[in-house]
Amino acid sequence: MTALWHQQQKDIEAGNIKLKAFLQGLVSTVTKEVEEVRARGLDIEVKGHHCPTCKKHLLRKTKGKSGYFWGCRGYPDCKATFPNKGSKPDFNSKPKSTGQATDHACPECEKGKLVKRTGKSKKTKKSFNWYGCDQFPTCKARFFEKDGKPEIPDQEDA
Known part of the structure; x- marks a missing residue:
């Protein structure tokens, strides 16, 4: 599609088509695509580690004072964190002693x-x-x- 639009822009430069015709075609094409997405939706597969605490959000790898760790994207509602082990959250680690x-x-x-x-x-x-x-x-x-x-x-x- 972008290659086609690029060619049409060259045709505008050469005087073979008018800018108004190009813009009308552009609006028509984009409008059709938006209607199709609204009708069928998007099939997007989200890959990531789901938070086992809140079960609503994904975890995000973050660099802290002591290195990388994984925290829930639902923070501050969910304060779950997990140590980083091999670029993955370590769900089996024991929580640090609180006293x-x-x-x-x-x-x-x-x-x-x-x-x-x-x-x-x-x-x-x-x-x-x-x-x-x-x-x-x-x-x-x-x-x-x-x-x-x-x-x-x-x-x-x-």
Whole structure:
């Protein structure tokens, strides 16, 4: 089709056909093609990895701070991510540990339990332990560790 249109443009240049006739033919051809697509649709096969979490979207390979990973295109509604393994999402990998569960009740929301986590100081580069509520982000309670336990300030000090 483009070869035909190219030839017709050369004919316009040579004066063999008028621009108006070319444009009318162009509009007619495009209109017929659009009507045909509307009537029959397009048979497009989408290839990709479907998100096993939301089952609505495809996954997209993205470069992050630590290299490539696969994330759902439905973000932020679906926050599913998978590590990259051989340029494919690794659905069998275990999720990273979010911390060690404890028996300490959260003193702020009184619904959750505190989870022991490890952090790293940006200044000293040393690791330290801290505790956060397992109800995050609803409860944002955080406590440093002292003597192997969460350091919870007395309610009277607040």
